[in-house]
Amino acid sequence: MIPPAFDYVRPASVDEAVRALADAGEDAKVLAGGQSLLPLLRLRLAFPELVVDVGRIPELRGVRDEGDALVIGALTTHHDVMHDPLVRRHAGLLAAATETVADPAVRHRGTLGGSLAHADPAGDLPAVVLTLDAELVAVGPNGRRTIPAREFFVDYLQTVLAPDELLVEVRVPKADGWGFHYEKFHRVAQAWPIVGVAALVRRDNGHIAEARVGLSNMGSTPLRATAAEQALAGAGDPDAVARAAESAAEGTRPSQDPSGSPEYRAHLARVLTKRAVLTAAGMG
Amino acid sequence: MTHIKVNVDGTTYEDEVEPRLLLAHYLRDRLGLTGTPIGCDTSNCGACTVDLDGATVKSCSVLAVQADGSEVTTVQGLAKDGEWTALQRAFHERHALQCGYCTPGMIMAARDLLRENPQPTSYEIRQALEGNLCRCTGYQNIVRAVLAASGQEAPAVAEEVTA
Ligand SMILES: Cc1cc2nc3c(=O)[nH]c(=O)nc-3n(C[C@H](O)[C@H](O)[C@H](O)COP(=O)(O)OP(=O)(O)OC[C@H]3O[C@@H](n4cnc5c(N)ncnc54)[C@H](O)[C@@H]3O)c2cc1C
Ligand code: FES
Ligand code: FES
Numbered sequence: 001m002i003p004p005a006f007d008y009v010r011p012a013s014v015d016e017a018v019r020a021l022a023d024a025g026e027d028a029k030v031l032a033g034g035q036s037l038l039p040l041l042r043l044r045l046a047f048p049e050l051v052v053d054v055g056r057i058p059e060l061r062g063v064r065d066e067g068d069a070l071v072i073g074a075l076t077t078h079h080d081v082m083h084d085p086l087v088r089r090h091a092g093l094l095a096a097a098t099e100t101v102a103d104p105a106v107r108h109r110g111t112l113g114g115s116l117a118h119a120d121p122a123g124d125l126p127a128v129v130l131t132l133d134a135e136l137v138a139v140g141p142n143g144r145r146t147i148p149a150r151e152f153f154v155d156y157l158q159t160v161l162a163p164d165e166l167l168v169e170v171r172v173p174k175a176d177g178w179g180f181h182y183e184k185f186h187r188v189a190q191a192w193p194i195v196g197v198a199a200l201v202r203r204d205n206g207h208i209a210e211a212r213v214g215l216s217n218m219g220s221t222p223l224r225a226t227a228a229e230q231a232l233a234g235a236g237d238p239d240a241v242a243r244a245a246e247s248a249a250e251g252t253r254p255s256q257d258p259s260g261s262p263e264y265r266a267h268l269a270r271v272l273t274k275r276a277v278l279t280a281a282g283m284g
Numbered sequence: 285m286t287h288i289k290v291n292v293d294g295t296t297y298e299d300e301v302e303p304r305l306l307l308a309h310y311l312r313d314r315l316g317l318t319g320t321p322i323g324c325d326t327s328n329c330g331a332c333t334v335d336l337d338g339a340t341v342k343s344c345s346v347l348a349v350q351a352d353g354s355e356v357t358t359v360q361g362l363a364k365d366g367e368w369t370a371l372q373r374a375f376h377e378r379h380a381l382q383c384g385y386c387t388p389g390m391i392m393a394a395r396d397l398l399r400e401n402p403q404p405t406s407y408e409i410r411q412a413l414e415g416n417l418c419r420c421t422g423y424q425n426i427v428r429a430v431l432a433a434s435g436q437e438a439p440a441v442a443e444e445v446t447a
Contacts, residue, residue: 001306001325001344008286008303008349031350038345039327041304051303055350079339103415104396105330108339109346189414190328 003041010053014139014168017054021164022141024050030166031055032075032114035106060113060168063087068174074113074167078102081112091172093180093200097128100182103190113167116152119159119221122192124184126153127222131198131214134172140165153221178202183276184216185268187259193217194259195268197225197248199276207236208281218252218269227251228273241277248273288352292317293361301348307341308332310348311358319360320388323417330416333389334358340396342415359388362395371395371433380429382420389416394430403434 011017021028029048031037032055040046054060060075063084070086081087082098101107101115101124115125116136129136130149137146141164152159161167184196196216202209211232213225231244254265278284285300292315299314311317311334322344323331332343335357343356362369371391374380381387390413397404397412404412409430410423418426428438 001322002309003304003306005302005304008347010349010352031347034347034350035327035345038306038347042306042325042344053350103330104412105333105340105342105393105415106327106345108336109341189410 001042003038004044004047006041006048007050008053009050010056013057014059014166017052017057017166018139018141018164020050020052021166024052026163028052028163030117032117033077033109033111035102035110036114036118036120054166065090066171070172070174072112072170072172074117074169075111076113078107078110078112078115079104082107087172090174090176091132093132093175093182093198094125094128094172096180097124097182097184097196097198100124100184100193100196106190112170116170117159117161117167119153119157120192121153121156121220121222122217123222124182124193124196124216127196127214127216128182128198129170129172130222130224131200131212132172132175133212134170136167137169137171138165139168144168146171150224156220175200179280179282181276181279183272183279185272195254195265195272197269197272197276199273199280201232201277201280203281207234208232208241208277211235211277211281213248213273213277215248215252215269218249218254218265220253220255223252225250225252225269225273232277238278238283241281241283242274245270245274245277286349286352288349290348290351290354290356292356293358299348303347303349305348306344307334307336307346307348307351307356308343310351311343311356317358317360320358321385323385323389328415328417329386330389330393330413331386333392333416335392335396340393357392359391362391369395371398371430374429374433375426378425378429378432380421380425386416386418386420390418390426394426394433397430398434403436404430406431406438 027049031053060073134149179201184193198214200212215223225248227247227250249266249269254262289298323329327345334343
Protein backbone atom coordinates (compact mmCIF):
# COMPACT_ATOMS: atom_id res chain seq x y z
CA MET A 1 0.00 0.00 0.00
CA ILE A 2 2.88 2.37 -0.75
CA PRO A 3 2.05 4.94 -3.44
CA PRO A 4 4.35 5.42 -6.45
CA ALA A 5 6.87 8.27 -6.16
CA PHE A 6 5.76 11.75 -7.21
CA ASP A 7 6.81 15.36 -6.79
CA TYR A 8 4.74 17.56 -4.51
CA VAL A 9 3.87 21.24 -4.42
CA ARG A 10 1.54 23.12 -2.12
CA PRO A 11 0.49 26.38 -3.78
CA ALA A 12 -0.89 29.18 -1.61
CA SER A 13 -3.31 30.63 -4.17
CA VAL A 14 -5.53 29.57 -7.07
CA ASP A 15 -3.28 31.37 -9.57
CA GLU A 16 -0.22 29.56 -8.31
CA ALA A 17 -2.05 26.22 -8.45
CA VAL A 18 -3.22 26.77 -12.03
CA ARG A 19 0.30 27.75 -13.08
CA ALA A 20 1.73 24.58 -11.51
CA LEU A 21 -0.90 22.47 -13.31
CA ALA A 22 -0.34 24.21 -16.65
CA ASP A 23 3.45 23.76 -16.43
CA ALA A 24 3.16 20.05 -15.65
CA GLY A 25 0.59 19.18 -18.35
CA GLU A 26 -1.16 15.80 -18.28
CA ASP A 27 1.09 14.33 -15.60
CA ALA A 28 -0.14 16.46 -12.71
CA LYS A 29 -2.97 15.64 -10.32
CA VAL A 30 -4.84 17.95 -7.99
CA LEU A 31 -4.94 16.76 -4.37
CA ALA A 32 -7.90 18.08 -2.37
CA GLY A 33 -9.03 15.95 0.60
CA GLY A 34 -7.27 12.91 -0.82
CA GLN A 35 -10.06 10.52 0.15
CA SER A 36 -10.41 9.24 -3.40
CA LEU A 37 -6.93 10.04 -4.74
CA LEU A 38 -4.90 8.47 -1.93
CA PRO A 39 -6.71 5.10 -2.14
CA LEU A 40 -6.05 5.14 -5.92
CA LEU A 41 -2.37 6.00 -5.41
CA ARG A 42 -1.97 3.28 -2.80
CA LEU A 43 -3.50 0.67 -5.07
CA ARG A 44 -1.25 1.99 -7.86
CA LEU A 45 -4.18 2.86 -10.07
CA ALA A 46 -2.85 6.40 -10.62
CA PHE A 47 0.72 7.49 -11.48
CA PRO A 48 0.97 11.29 -11.40
CA GLU A 49 4.43 12.85 -11.71
CA LEU A 50 3.34 15.89 -9.76
CA VAL A 51 0.74 16.21 -7.02
CA VAL A 52 -0.59 19.75 -6.56
CA ASP A 53 -1.97 19.98 -3.02
CA VAL A 54 -4.68 22.68 -3.00
CA GLY A 55 -5.66 21.86 0.58
CA ARG A 56 -4.25 25.07 2.05
CA ILE A 57 -5.76 27.67 -0.25
CA PRO A 58 -8.04 29.58 2.12
CA GLU A 59 -10.12 31.23 -0.63
CA LEU A 60 -11.40 27.79 -1.69
CA ARG A 61 -13.14 27.04 1.60
CA GLY A 62 -16.43 28.13 3.08
CA VAL A 63 -20.00 29.00 2.14
CA ARG A 64 -21.39 32.43 1.26
CA ASP A 65 -24.83 33.77 0.54
CA GLU A 66 -25.22 35.54 -2.81
CA GLY A 67 -28.91 36.33 -2.70
CA ASP A 68 -30.63 33.67 -4.79
CA ALA A 69 -27.73 31.21 -4.62
CA LEU A 70 -25.20 29.80 -2.17
CA VAL A 71 -21.59 29.72 -3.25
CA ILE A 72 -19.70 26.79 -1.75
CA GLY A 73 -15.91 26.72 -2.04
CA ALA A 74 -14.68 23.55 -3.76
CA LEU A 75 -12.44 22.69 -0.81
CA THR A 76 -15.23 22.84 1.77
CA THR A 77 -15.16 19.48 3.54
CA HIS A 78 -18.14 17.14 3.74
CA HIS A 79 -18.14 17.77 7.51
CA ASP A 80 -18.36 21.54 7.05
CA VAL A 81 -20.99 21.30 4.29
CA MET A 82 -23.36 19.16 6.35
CA HIS A 83 -23.04 21.37 9.45
CA ASP A 84 -23.22 24.70 7.65
CA PRO A 85 -26.33 26.70 8.67
CA LEU A 86 -26.72 28.28 5.20
CA VAL A 87 -26.55 24.91 3.46
CA ARG A 88 -29.00 23.37 5.93
CA ARG A 89 -31.41 26.23 5.41
CA HIS A 90 -31.27 26.75 1.65
CA ALA A 91 -29.92 23.49 0.24
CA GLY A 92 -31.16 20.87 2.71
CA LEU A 93 -30.89 18.15 0.06
CA LEU A 94 -27.12 18.66 -0.12
CA ALA A 95 -26.74 18.56 3.67
CA ALA A 96 -28.88 15.42 3.94
CA ALA A 97 -27.01 13.57 1.18
CA THR A 98 -23.60 14.61 2.54
CA GLU A 99 -24.49 13.07 5.91
CA THR A 100 -24.74 9.69 4.15
CA VAL A 101 -21.26 9.95 2.59
CA ALA A 102 -18.61 7.65 4.08
CA ASP A 103 -17.87 8.07 7.81
CA PRO A 104 -16.85 10.94 10.13
CA ALA A 105 -13.08 10.66 9.56
CA VAL A 106 -13.45 10.59 5.76
CA ARG A 107 -15.91 13.50 5.96
CA HIS A 108 -13.34 15.54 7.91
CA ARG A 109 -10.99 15.39 4.87
CA GLY A 110 -13.09 14.75 1.75
CA THR A 111 -14.37 17.82 -0.08
CA LEU A 112 -17.43 18.71 -2.14
CA GLY A 113 -15.28 19.80 -5.08
CA GLY A 114 -13.22 16.61 -4.89
CA SER A 115 -16.35 14.45 -5.00
CA LEU A 116 -17.60 16.28 -8.09
CA ALA A 117 -14.24 16.41 -9.92
CA HIS A 118 -13.75 12.70 -9.20
CA ALA A 119 -17.08 12.05 -10.99
CA ASP A 120 -17.65 8.57 -9.65
CA PRO A 121 -21.19 7.70 -10.80
CA ALA A 122 -21.52 5.82 -7.50
CA GLY A 123 -20.75 9.01 -5.57
CA ASP A 124 -23.69 10.55 -3.75
CA LEU A 125 -23.03 14.21 -4.49
CA PRO A 126 -22.84 14.37 -8.31
CA ALA A 127 -26.53 13.40 -8.62
CA VAL A 128 -27.40 15.86 -5.86
CA VAL A 129 -25.82 18.90 -7.54
CA LEU A 130 -27.47 17.80 -10.78
CA THR A 131 -30.84 17.75 -9.02
CA LEU A 132 -30.22 21.17 -7.49
CA ASP A 133 -29.39 22.59 -10.98
CA ALA A 134 -26.09 23.81 -9.55
CA GLU A 135 -23.33 25.46 -11.55
CA LEU A 136 -19.64 24.64 -11.23
CA VAL A 137 -17.02 27.33 -11.55
CA ALA A 138 -13.55 26.42 -12.84
CA VAL A 139 -10.38 28.46 -13.22
CA GLY A 140 -7.71 27.66 -15.82
CA PRO A 141 -4.84 29.46 -17.55
CA ASN A 142 -7.40 31.24 -19.78
CA GLY A 143 -9.54 32.44 -16.92
CA ARG A 144 -12.79 31.48 -15.29
CA ARG A 145 -15.79 29.63 -16.68
CA THR A 146 -19.14 28.52 -15.30
CA ILE A 147 -20.41 25.07 -16.21
CA PRO A 148 -23.98 23.89 -15.54
CA ALA A 149 -24.00 20.61 -13.60
CA ARG A 150 -25.80 18.88 -16.49
CA GLU A 151 -22.84 19.58 -18.79
CA PHE A 152 -20.11 18.82 -16.26
CA PHE A 153 -20.17 15.00 -16.06
CA VAL A 154 -19.03 13.31 -19.27
CA ASP A 155 -18.42 9.65 -18.48
CA TYR A 156 -17.18 7.28 -15.77
CA LEU A 157 -14.65 9.34 -13.69
CA GLN A 158 -14.62 11.98 -16.45
CA THR A 159 -15.68 15.62 -16.43
CA VAL A 160 -15.28 18.56 -18.82
CA LEU A 161 -12.44 19.93 -16.65
CA ALA A 162 -9.14 20.24 -18.52
CA PRO A 163 -6.04 18.87 -16.70
CA ASP A 164 -4.92 22.43 -15.95
CA GLU A 165 -8.31 23.60 -14.67
CA LEU A 166 -9.20 23.83 -11.01
CA LEU A 167 -12.75 23.56 -9.76
CA VAL A 168 -13.07 26.54 -7.41
CA GLU A 169 -16.70 26.80 -6.37
CA VAL A 170 -20.15 25.32 -6.64
CA ARG A 171 -23.11 27.69 -7.02
CA VAL A 172 -26.28 26.17 -5.65
CA PRO A 173 -29.57 28.00 -6.32
CA LYS A 174 -31.55 28.26 -3.10
CA ALA A 175 -34.31 25.68 -2.91
CA ASP A 176 -36.36 27.48 -0.25
CA GLY A 177 -39.83 26.02 0.07
CA TRP A 178 -38.97 22.81 -1.80
CA GLY A 179 -39.32 19.50 0.05
CA PHE A 180 -36.31 17.21 -0.30
CA HIS A 181 -35.05 13.73 0.45
CA TYR A 182 -32.04 11.58 -0.43
CA GLU A 183 -32.80 7.86 -0.41
CA LYS A 184 -29.67 5.73 -0.48
CA PHE A 185 -29.58 1.95 -0.69
CA HIS A 186 -26.38 0.25 0.43
CA ARG A 187 -25.34 -2.93 2.15
CA VAL A 188 -23.19 -1.69 5.04
CA ALA A 189 -23.08 1.48 7.12
CA GLN A 190 -20.17 3.12 5.35
CA ALA A 191 -20.50 2.65 1.60
CA TRP A 192 -21.31 4.07 -1.77
CA PRO A 193 -24.90 3.66 -2.93
CA ILE A 194 -25.92 0.60 -4.94
CA VAL A 195 -28.51 3.11 -6.15
CA GLY A 196 -29.28 6.53 -4.67
CA VAL A 197 -32.19 8.83 -5.47
CA ALA A 198 -32.32 12.56 -4.77
CA ALA A 199 -35.77 14.14 -4.81
CA LEU A 200 -36.73 17.81 -4.74
CA VAL A 201 -40.44 18.63 -4.75
CA ARG A 202 -42.42 21.88 -4.93
CA ARG A 203 -46.00 21.51 -3.80
CA ASP A 204 -48.99 23.65 -4.59
CA ASN A 205 -52.40 23.06 -3.01
CA GLY A 206 -51.56 19.51 -1.96
CA HIS A 207 -50.37 18.56 -5.43
CA ILE A 208 -46.85 18.19 -6.75
CA ALA A 209 -46.33 21.27 -8.91
CA GLU A 210 -42.80 20.37 -9.93
CA ALA A 211 -40.47 17.48 -9.09
CA ARG A 212 -36.82 16.87 -9.78
CA VAL A 213 -35.32 13.40 -9.41
CA GLY A 214 -31.58 12.64 -9.60
CA LEU A 215 -30.10 9.15 -9.81
CA SER A 216 -26.75 7.95 -8.41
CA ASN A 217 -25.15 4.83 -9.91
CA MET A 218 -27.68 4.28 -12.71
CA GLY A 219 -25.16 4.81 -15.55
CA SER A 220 -21.66 6.08 -16.22
CA THR A 221 -22.68 9.59 -15.08
CA PRO A 222 -25.25 10.89 -12.60
CA LEU A 223 -28.65 11.21 -14.29
CA ARG A 224 -31.97 12.98 -14.01
CA ALA A 225 -35.05 10.73 -14.20
CA THR A 226 -36.70 13.01 -16.76
CA ALA A 227 -39.66 10.77 -17.57
CA ALA A 228 -40.53 10.35 -13.90
CA GLU A 229 -40.16 14.09 -13.30
CA GLN A 230 -42.71 14.80 -16.03
CA ALA A 231 -45.08 12.12 -14.81
CA LEU A 232 -44.90 13.47 -11.25
CA ALA A 233 -46.20 16.92 -12.16
CA GLY A 234 -49.74 17.16 -10.86
CA ALA A 235 -49.59 14.01 -8.69
CA GLY A 236 -51.82 14.54 -5.68
CA ASP A 237 -51.68 11.29 -3.74
CA PRO A 238 -49.32 8.37 -3.01
CA ASP A 239 -50.84 6.18 -5.74
CA ALA A 240 -50.15 8.80 -8.38
CA VAL A 241 -46.58 9.13 -7.10
CA ALA A 242 -46.12 5.36 -7.23
CA ARG A 243 -47.37 5.26 -10.85
CA ALA A 244 -45.06 8.10 -11.87
CA ALA A 245 -42.09 6.43 -10.17
CA GLU A 246 -42.53 3.40 -12.46
CA SER A 247 -40.72 5.37 -15.19
CA ALA A 248 -37.71 6.27 -12.98
CA ALA A 249 -35.31 3.90 -14.77
CA GLU A 250 -36.29 4.92 -18.31
CA GLY A 251 -33.29 5.82 -20.44
CA THR A 252 -30.74 4.63 -17.83
CA ARG A 253 -27.91 2.14 -18.39
CA PRO A 254 -26.93 0.84 -14.97
CA SER A 255 -23.88 -1.38 -14.59
CA GLN A 256 -23.47 -5.00 -13.60
CA ASP A 257 -21.26 -5.60 -10.56
CA PRO A 258 -21.22 -7.81 -7.46
CA SER A 259 -23.74 -5.50 -5.75
CA GLY A 260 -26.40 -5.92 -8.41
CA SER A 261 -27.52 -6.54 -11.96
CA PRO A 262 -28.87 -3.79 -14.23
CA GLU A 263 -32.41 -5.20 -13.73
CA TYR A 264 -32.04 -5.09 -9.96
CA ARG A 265 -30.75 -1.52 -10.11
CA ALA A 266 -33.68 -0.48 -12.31
CA HIS A 267 -36.03 -2.02 -9.74
CA LEU A 268 -34.25 -0.11 -6.96
CA ALA A 269 -34.48 3.15 -8.91
CA ARG A 270 -38.28 2.77 -9.14
CA VAL A 271 -38.77 1.82 -5.49
CA LEU A 272 -36.36 4.43 -4.14
CA THR A 273 -37.84 7.16 -6.34
CA LYS A 274 -41.26 6.43 -4.91
CA ARG A 275 -39.92 6.58 -1.35
CA ALA A 276 -37.80 9.68 -1.92
CA VAL A 277 -40.60 11.64 -3.60
CA LEU A 278 -43.22 10.63 -1.02
CA THR A 279 -40.92 11.80 1.78
CA ALA A 280 -39.93 14.99 -0.04
CA ALA A 281 -43.59 15.78 -0.71
CA GLY A 282 -44.59 15.07 2.88
CA MET A 283 -46.91 12.27 1.72
CA GLY A 284 -44.75 9.45 3.14
CA MET B 285 12.39 15.09 -0.24
CA THR B 286 10.18 17.59 1.51
CA HIS B 287 10.86 19.16 4.87
CA ILE B 288 8.09 18.79 7.44
CA LYS B 289 7.57 19.89 11.01
CA VAL B 290 4.86 18.09 12.94
CA ASN B 291 3.88 18.02 16.58
CA VAL B 292 2.91 14.50 17.60
CA ASP B 293 1.57 13.81 21.09
CA GLY B 294 3.22 16.95 22.41
CA THR B 295 6.67 16.49 20.83
CA THR B 296 7.77 18.47 17.77
CA TYR B 297 9.57 16.54 15.04
CA GLU B 298 11.34 17.89 11.96
CA ASP B 299 12.11 15.50 9.12
CA GLU B 300 12.86 15.17 5.43
CA VAL B 301 10.29 12.85 3.92
CA GLU B 302 9.32 11.54 0.51
CA PRO B 303 6.01 13.14 -0.56
CA ARG B 304 4.50 9.68 -1.03
CA LEU B 305 5.05 8.71 2.62
CA LEU B 306 1.72 8.09 4.37
CA LEU B 307 1.15 9.68 7.77
CA ALA B 308 0.50 6.18 9.19
CA HIS B 309 3.94 5.01 8.01
CA TYR B 310 5.59 8.19 9.25
CA LEU B 311 4.15 7.65 12.73
CA ARG B 312 4.99 3.96 12.87
CA ASP B 313 8.23 3.59 10.91
CA ARG B 314 9.93 6.95 11.39
CA LEU B 315 8.74 7.96 14.85
CA GLY B 316 8.31 4.43 16.23
CA LEU B 317 4.78 5.22 17.40
CA THR B 318 3.38 1.78 16.67
CA GLY B 319 0.29 2.31 18.84
CA THR B 320 -1.48 3.33 15.63
CA PRO B 321 -1.99 0.14 13.58
CA ILE B 322 -2.75 -0.30 9.87
CA GLY B 323 -5.60 -2.72 9.22
CA CYS B 324 -6.49 -2.47 5.53
CA ASP B 325 -5.51 -1.33 2.05
CA THR B 326 -8.75 0.43 1.24
CA SER B 327 -9.30 3.24 3.80
CA ASN B 328 -12.22 1.29 5.24
CA CYS B 329 -11.20 -0.14 8.61
CA GLY B 330 -10.40 2.96 10.67
CA ALA B 331 -7.74 1.18 12.76
CA CYS B 332 -5.27 3.93 11.82
CA THR B 333 -7.48 6.80 13.04
CA VAL B 334 -5.64 9.72 14.67
CA ASP B 335 -6.54 13.28 15.49
CA LEU B 336 -5.17 15.92 13.09
CA ASP B 337 -5.63 19.52 14.28
CA GLY B 338 -8.74 18.64 16.27
CA ALA B 339 -10.54 16.26 13.91
CA THR B 340 -10.20 12.53 13.28
CA VAL B 341 -8.57 11.32 10.07
CA LYS B 342 -7.50 7.95 8.75
CA SER B 343 -3.72 8.28 8.88
CA CYS B 344 -3.37 5.79 6.00
CA SER B 345 -5.27 8.26 3.84
CA VAL B 346 -3.24 11.38 4.59
CA LEU B 347 0.28 12.08 3.34
CA ALA B 348 2.89 13.01 5.95
CA VAL B 349 3.54 16.20 3.93
CA GLN B 350 -0.13 17.16 4.35
CA ALA B 351 0.40 17.14 8.12
CA ASP B 352 3.25 19.67 7.88
CA GLY B 353 2.72 22.38 10.50
CA SER B 354 -0.04 20.40 12.22
CA GLU B 355 -0.70 18.80 15.56
CA VAL B 356 -1.30 15.08 15.62
CA THR B 357 -2.65 13.17 18.60
CA THR B 358 -2.42 9.39 18.57
CA VAL B 359 -3.82 6.93 21.08
CA GLN B 360 -0.38 7.03 22.72
CA GLY B 361 -0.82 10.70 23.56
CA LEU B 362 -4.05 10.34 25.54
CA ALA B 363 -2.87 9.12 28.95
CA LYS B 364 -1.42 11.80 31.22
CA ASP B 365 1.42 10.71 33.54
CA GLY B 366 0.49 7.08 32.96
CA GLU B 367 -3.15 7.72 33.92
CA TRP B 368 -5.66 6.49 31.35
CA THR B 369 -8.53 8.74 30.31
CA ALA B 370 -12.08 7.81 31.35
CA LEU B 371 -12.69 6.52 27.82
CA GLN B 372 -9.65 4.23 27.88
CA ARG B 373 -10.63 2.94 31.32
CA ALA B 374 -14.16 2.27 30.12
CA PHE B 375 -12.86 0.15 27.20
CA HIS B 376 -10.82 -1.87 29.68
CA GLU B 377 -13.56 -2.27 32.27
CA ARG B 378 -16.39 -3.07 29.82
CA HIS B 379 -14.39 -5.62 27.81
CA ALA B 380 -14.66 -3.48 24.70
CA LEU B 381 -11.79 -5.33 23.05
CA GLN B 382 -10.65 -8.84 22.35
CA CYS B 383 -7.59 -8.80 20.07
CA GLY B 384 -7.32 -5.01 20.46
CA TYR B 385 -6.39 -4.30 16.85
CA CYS B 386 -9.28 -1.89 16.27
CA THR B 387 -9.05 -0.32 19.74
CA PRO B 388 -6.79 2.69 19.03
CA GLY B 389 -9.04 3.74 16.14
CA MET B 390 -12.21 3.09 18.14
CA ILE B 391 -10.94 5.19 21.01
CA MET B 392 -9.88 8.07 18.75
CA ALA B 393 -13.24 8.03 16.92
CA ALA B 394 -15.22 7.82 20.18
CA ARG B 395 -13.15 10.67 21.64
CA ASP B 396 -14.04 12.78 18.61
CA LEU B 397 -17.73 12.04 19.15
CA LEU B 398 -17.68 12.83 22.89
CA ARG B 399 -16.03 16.20 22.26
CA GLU B 400 -18.97 17.28 20.09
CA ASN B 401 -21.67 15.31 21.85
CA PRO B 402 -20.82 14.50 25.50
CA GLN B 403 -23.99 12.42 26.09
CA PRO B 404 -24.63 10.47 22.87
CA THR B 405 -27.34 7.85 22.47
CA SER B 406 -26.43 4.29 21.44
CA TYR B 407 -27.61 5.13 17.95
CA GLU B 408 -25.38 8.18 17.75
CA ILE B 409 -22.42 6.12 18.97
CA ARG B 410 -23.04 3.53 16.25
CA GLN B 411 -23.23 6.27 13.62
CA ALA B 412 -20.02 7.90 14.86
CA LEU B 413 -18.15 4.57 14.75
CA GLU B 414 -19.41 3.55 11.30
CA GLY B 415 -15.93 3.99 9.83
CA ASN B 416 -14.29 1.67 12.38
CA LEU B 417 -14.45 -2.07 11.88
CA CYS B 418 -14.05 -4.61 14.69
CA ARG B 419 -13.70 -8.26 13.71
CA CYS B 420 -13.95 -9.57 17.29
CA THR B 421 -16.37 -7.96 19.68
CA GLY B 422 -19.63 -7.64 17.80
CA TYR B 423 -19.56 -3.96 18.81
CA GLN B 424 -21.97 -4.29 21.78
CA ASN B 425 -19.33 -3.79 24.43
CA ILE B 426 -17.72 -0.97 22.47
CA VAL B 427 -21.01 0.94 22.46
CA ARG B 428 -21.45 0.18 26.17
CA ALA B 429 -17.95 1.43 26.94
CA VAL B 430 -18.60 4.74 25.17
CA LEU B 431 -21.89 5.10 27.04
CA ALA B 432 -20.09 4.39 30.32
CA ALA B 433 -17.36 6.91 29.51
CA SER B 434 -20.06 9.55 29.03
CA GLY B 435 -21.50 8.70 32.45
CA GLN B 436 -24.52 6.84 31.11
CA GLU B 437 -25.82 3.39 31.95
CA ALA B 438 -26.16 0.98 29.07
CA PRO B 439 -29.83 0.41 28.19
CA ALA B 440 -31.35 -3.06 27.83
CA VAL B 441 -30.07 -4.85 24.74
CA ALA B 442 -33.27 -4.67 22.65
CA GLU B 443 -33.55 -0.95 23.26
CA GLU B 444 -29.89 -0.45 22.51
CA VAL B 445 -30.10 -1.83 18.98
CA THR B 446 -33.14 0.15 17.91
CA ALA B 447 -32.71 3.35 19.92
C1 LIG C 1 -13.90 4.66 3.14
C2 LIG C 1 -14.49 5.63 2.17
C3 LIG C 1 -15.86 5.65 1.99
C4 LIG C 1 -16.45 6.54 1.09
N1 LIG C 1 -17.81 6.54 0.95
C5 LIG C 1 -18.39 7.39 0.08
C6 LIG C 1 -19.80 7.43 -0.06
O1 LIG C 1 -20.55 6.71 0.61
N2 LIG C 1 -20.33 8.30 -0.97
C7 LIG C 1 -19.54 9.15 -1.69
O2 LIG C 1 -20.07 9.92 -2.48
N3 LIG C 1 -18.21 9.16 -1.56
C8 LIG C 1 -17.61 8.30 -0.69
N4 LIG C 1 -16.24 8.33 -0.55
C9 LIG C 1 -15.43 9.28 -1.37
C10 LIG C 1 -15.29 10.60 -0.64
O3 LIG C 1 -16.53 11.30 -0.70
C11 LIG C 1 -14.19 11.50 -1.22
O4 LIG C 1 -13.96 12.51 -0.29
C12 LIG C 1 -14.49 12.22 -2.49
O5 LIG C 1 -14.89 11.33 -3.49
C13 LIG C 1 -13.26 12.95 -3.03
O6 LIG C 1 -13.05 14.17 -2.43
P1 LIG C 1 -11.57 14.59 -1.99
O7 LIG C 1 -11.62 16.00 -1.61
O8 LIG C 1 -11.07 13.63 -1.00
O9 LIG C 1 -10.80 14.48 -3.40
P2 LIG C 1 -9.38 13.91 -3.77
O10 LIG C 1 -9.26 12.49 -3.40
O11 LIG C 1 -8.32 14.82 -3.30
O12 LIG C 1 -9.47 14.05 -5.36
C14 LIG C 1 -10.32 13.23 -6.13
C15 LIG C 1 -10.15 13.54 -7.62
O13 LIG C 1 -10.66 14.82 -7.96
C16 LIG C 1 -9.64 15.70 -8.41
N5 LIG C 1 -9.88 16.99 -7.76
C17 LIG C 1 -10.13 17.18 -6.42
N6 LIG C 1 -10.40 18.47 -6.17
C18 LIG C 1 -10.34 19.12 -7.36
C19 LIG C 1 -10.53 20.49 -7.74
N7 LIG C 1 -10.87 21.44 -6.83
N8 LIG C 1 -10.38 20.81 -9.04
C20 LIG C 1 -10.04 19.87 -9.96
N9 LIG C 1 -9.85 18.56 -9.66
C21 LIG C 1 -10.00 18.20 -8.37
C22 LIG C 1 -8.33 15.04 -8.02
O14 LIG C 1 -7.30 15.37 -8.92
C23 LIG C 1 -8.68 13.56 -8.06
O15 LIG C 1 -8.61 13.10 -9.39
C24 LIG C 1 -15.63 7.45 0.35
C25 LIG C 1 -14.24 7.45 0.55
C26 LIG C 1 -13.66 6.55 1.43
C27 LIG C 1 -12.20 6.57 1.62
S1 FES D 1 -5.62 1.23 7.79
FE1 FES D 1 -6.46 3.18 7.56
S2 FES D 1 -8.52 2.76 7.25
FE2 FES D 1 -7.68 0.77 7.37
S1 FES E 1 -11.03 -6.30 19.22
FE1 FES E 1 -10.23 -7.44 17.56
S2 FES E 1 -10.73 -6.16 15.89
FE2 FES E 1 -11.77 -5.21 17.50
